[in-house]
Amino acid sequence: MYLSRFLSLHALWVTVSSVMQHYPSVWGHYDVCKTQIYTEEGKIWDYMACQPEARDMIKYVKVTLDPPDITCGDPPETFCAMGNPYMCNNECDATTNELAHPPELMFDLEGRHPSTFWQSTTWKDYPKPLQVNITLSWNKTIELTDNIVITFESGRPDQMILEKSLDYGRTWQPYQYYATDCLDAFHMDPKSVKDLSQHSVLEIICTEEYSTGYMTNSKIIHFEIKDRFAFFAGPRLHNMASLYGQLDTTKKLRDFFTITDLRIRLLRPATGEIYVDEQHLARYFYAISDIRVYGRCKCNLHATGCKEENKKLFCECEHNTTGPDCGKCKKNYQGRPWSPGSYLPIPKGTANICIPSISSIGNPPKFDRIWPNISSLEVSKPNQANVCDKELLQCQNGGTCLKNMRCQCPPAYTGILCEKLKCERDPGGCSQNSGNVAVSHGPLLPLTALLGVTGLFIF
16 A cells, blocks of 8 residues: 555656656747656656757858859958058968968857958959858758847948748748848838838848948848747747747748758948949958857757758657658658647647558557557547547447547456556456456557557567
């Protein structure tokens, strides 16, 4: 008796500890894909939506420049100082480390003085446009979680477009236009993110906030992710439940914050004035010291891990899914069509795990395994698998199937299909005089296919 009570208290403590560990007080973590809980049938898996932690995605980026010879230093050339456009005795030389400004210096650790930066050639071919495309590629679908920040060591450009791709650079869409004069440069009225709302959050705008000339405090350009989040989650992003609900139900909103590539199109360098000074063309160039992109691997809410292999990012898929984005069911787990996980209902979401195919069934299961949580499989929904029926998934030992959702067992039996004797839980086990008949397993094989217990054994 005391042992049974101790075991019950221990089980309760483990359950409470697990819940406290995996569900912090703030919304939106989704940092665990499954956990064990205790029910009348014993231990079961409780599946939930999950996603990787946000990280600095620049660590995994590949950068390409177009034209490829746009970086200064080959051949060496002089350029004017940043703060004084008429002090033109600085040199860029690709053959000397101290004077070289290669593209990788856009992504190295900052904080040193002087800061390191990539630099283009000067506008020596004026009036031919000085234009550069900087493409950032991840070869992986990324969900942005924070502002994109570009720090210029030169003045911020007079004209620039930030673009995104969702198909690995095959097609491009504008994210935002930047100009000292939006109407003149892009035939657009100037706006800022503050002019948007929930209903217009996907509008592509041109902003003049970030396109001033030579100023010591005007080096940074933002693409405001968090300000757009705030339309749904509140100014301090406290109501993440609302944001996740919108992302879950509005594909266009979800896709807006999703990328495989970014492209920075530098169209006109900072001039600081209306006219270009043709006598001092070494004043005009692009220089970028830092680019920040924070996000997470898109894993369709089927993984918490994302690893790099052979310079490629892959989700560490769970829920019996596979693929770079966990975008399909594993072999032999195609018992129903693949579906992404869902943020709803808050806070655990819905896992939508893949379940075994009928054709993949092997030997009948033992019943000392950890069973998946029926609610996490959504078996009560239309067109989903049944828990029981009157043909293949019969309730055992005189049990009655109620609406294909559960078995109503006789007093002496328990389990999903009434396959267990209740007396087996007693310390003394089942005696011959207990009045219970032997367990009749019957046709239990399809249950394995529908509930996906393969790989969930406890030894």
